[in-house]
Amino acid sequence: MGNHLFDAIRDAARDDSVFIELTDGRTWTYREVLSFSARLAGAIASLGVQPGDRVAVQVEKSAEALVLYLACVRCGAVYLPLNPAYTLAELEYFIGDAEPRLAVVAPTAKEAVSPIAARHGAVVETLDAVGGGSLIAIADNEPNDFTDVDRDADDLAAILYTSGTTGRSKGAMLTHGNLLSNALTLRDHWWFTSADRLIHALPIFHTHGLFVATNVTLLAGASMFLLPKFDPDEILSLMARSSVLMGVPTFYTRLLQSPHLDRDAVTNMRLFVSGSAPLLAETHVEFGRRTGHAILERYGMTETNMNTSNPYDGERIAGTVGLPLPGVTVRVVDAATGKPLPPEETGMIEIKGPNVFKGYWRMPEKTAAEFTEDGFFISGDLGTIDEQGYVCIVGRGKDVVISGGYNIYPKEVELEIDRIEGVVESAVIGVAHPDFGEGVTAVVVRKPGALVDEAAVLMALGDRLARYKQPKRVMFVEELPRNTMGKVQKNVLREQYAGLFV
Ligand code: ATP
Ligand code: MG
Numbered sequence: 429m430g431n432h433l434f435d436a437i438r439d440a441a442r443d444d445s446v447f448i449e450l451t452d453g454r455t456w457t458y459r460e461v462l463s464f465s466a467r468l469a470g471a472i473a474s475l476g477v478q479p480g481d482r483v484a485v486q487v488e489k490s491a492e493a494l495v496l497y498l499a500c501v502r503c504g505a506v507y508l509p510l511n512p513a514y515t516l517a518e519l520e521y522f523i524g525d526a527e528p529r530l531a532v533v534a535p536t537a538k539e540a541v542s543p544i545a546a547r548h549g550a551v552v553e554t555l556d557a558v559g560g561g562s563l564i565a566i567a568d569n570e571p572n573d574f575t576d577v578d579r580d581a582d583d584l585a586a587i588l589y590t591s592g593t594t595g596r597s598k599g600a601m602l603t604h605g606n607l608l609s610n611a612l613t614l615r616d617h618w619w620f621t622s623a624d625r626l627i628h629a630l631p632i633f634h635t636h637g638l639f640v641a642t643n644v645t646l647l648a649g650a651s652m653f654l655l656p657k658f659d660p661d662e663i664l665s666l667m668a669r670s671s672v673l674m675g676v677p678t679f680y681t682r683l684l685q686s687p688h689l690d691r692d693a694v695t696n697m698r699l700f701v702s703g704s705a706p707l708l709a710e711t712h713v714e715f716g717r718r719t720g721h722a723i724l725e726r727y728g729m730t731e732t733n734m735n736t737s738n739p740y741d742g743e744r745i746a747g748t749v750g751l752p753l754p755g756v757t758v759r760v761v762d763a764a765t766g767k768p769l770p771p772e773e774t775g776m777i778e779i780k781g782p783n784v785f786k787g788y789w790r791m792p793e794k795t796a797a798e799f800t801e802d803g804f805f806i807s808g809d810l811g812t813i814d815e816q817g818y819v820c821i822v823g824r825g826k827d828v829v830i831s832g833g834y835n836i837y838p839k840e841v842e843l844e845i846d847r848i849e850g851v852v853e854s855a856v857i858g859v860a861h862p863d864f865g866e867g868v869t870a871v872v873v874r875k876p877g878a879l880v881d882e883a884a885v886l887m888a889l890g891d892r893l894a895r896y897k898q899p900k901r902v903m904f905v906e907e908l909p910r911n912t913m914g915k916v917q918k919n920v921l922r923e924q925y926a927g928l929f930v
Pocket of ligand 2: 590591729808
């Protein structure tokens with residue numbers, strides 16, 4: 429039968445070509461990655477990990493950590509990466525929920541994690557940020573080849589927990605088939621070849637940096653600069669030797685702050701991809717003006733991998749997430765009735781295709797509730813599809829504000845606020861209100877030195893938005909709270925302003 433995902437990766441591997449280049453100049457060839465992943469797979473198996481067992485990994489970003497993902501795939505384990513920023517209490521939730529056989533953590537965390545792991549039946553090994561640790565020591569004694577465990581398309585390759593933007597993180601069960609089909613689709617859709625070199629500055633515990641960036645590079649036999657974190661100066665200096673950057677919107681707003689971002693800086697680059705959070709149309713336009721490149725925005729989720737993408741060789745429309753990827757069906761339905769809506773009408777985005785996950789880990793009822801009878805996944809995102817098929821995300825269903833019985837889509841209000849002179853960006857939330865149920869509340873970031881105030885915002889919106897959509901209050905902040913993936917944390921804002929109208 430073979431190993432569905434890894435066989436494809438092995439077939440695309442290009443022997444002595446470089447797969448990973450680190451910032452200190454050290455490189456990993458495909459051959460080295462294959463043999464190291466074999467030794468690591470041997471180590472994992474020697475620790476008692478059976479096919480289907482989970483391997484939880486909470487470590488700093490490194491080449492070794494990336495190869496650990498491949499090792500898990502090879503030995504049939506279910507890879508479960510975790511944000512290094514999670515606290516011990518959070519870690520206990522994930523370990524208790526996923527019950528991994530093995531937990532790999534930083535050496536400094538071993539003592540604290542061990543009792544938690546012991547409570548849930550996991551052994552603990554370590555991996556540090558520079559490729560040392562107890563797991564590596566075990567792998568050093570393993571052979572350079574490993575008989576890959578048979579896995580078919582329907583077997584689990586990973587459990588990725590969602591970002592927890594709208595509530596507690598849920599474990600999304602992703603199969604070999606989910607990951608491979610989406611990576612092959614993206615490779616072809618974005619014209620990836622072995623000539624490409626990706627600037628990889630994303631975290632590797634999230635679908636964007638782990639699956640989109642890594643699997644696409646692997647399946648193209650391409651190479652990547654693996655950076656520990658996002659550093660605009662470093663990225664600008666690597667562009668001369670790279671061809672693709674994948675980023676979250678904050679990468680692009682921060683690159684735009686550099687005076688060194690211009691056409692000369694990007695002459696070797698062929699593609700800039702953005703996703704994981706909405707890219708402001710203004711950022712798209714400004715980036716195009718400075719560099720001549722239209723950022724390619726795409727839309728995905730932990731549960732579904734990537735769903736839509738602006739075209740590589742067609743029109744990339746700012747403010748949209750493009751067209752459904754080949755093989756993926758996207759529709760917009762009336763959230764109440766489930767009936768598909770005509771073009772341009774706002775409703776719930778639903779997705780079907782080989783990219784869509786198998787369900788939430790140990791949450792059969794939640795899984796059942798999030799799929800329609802005809803097999804579409806209910807994304808929780810609201811959007812529209814235009815006549816040409818371009819999808820536009822309006823926001824999350826959970827962020828809709830219901831005030832005085834009316835539904836208000838925050839994005840519509842935010843776009844109007846963002847147009848006001850002196851405003852950088854805004855977030856609109858619903859806050860409990862004694863008369864209206866929820867009161868529309870705008871949280872606004874001003875440009876440095878801008879004088880725009882609450883009255884000015886309300887005045888500007890006066891003839892642009894129906895009265896019920898207008899904010900009852902406008903609050904000003906230095907910056908919006910964001911998580912590592914650049915997502916605005918509206919739950920944090922809702923908590924912060926919970927008492928505003930009482
Ligand atoms: P949770 O499901 O735990 O609340 P989350 O949905 O933020 O967290 P992820 O799976 O990391 O967790 O993020 C997927 C979401 O990110 C999508 O549902 C969508 O709301 C948002 N998203 C991704 N790409 C884009 C994009 N290009 N434009 C707008 N939103 C995007
Ligand atoms: Mg989600």
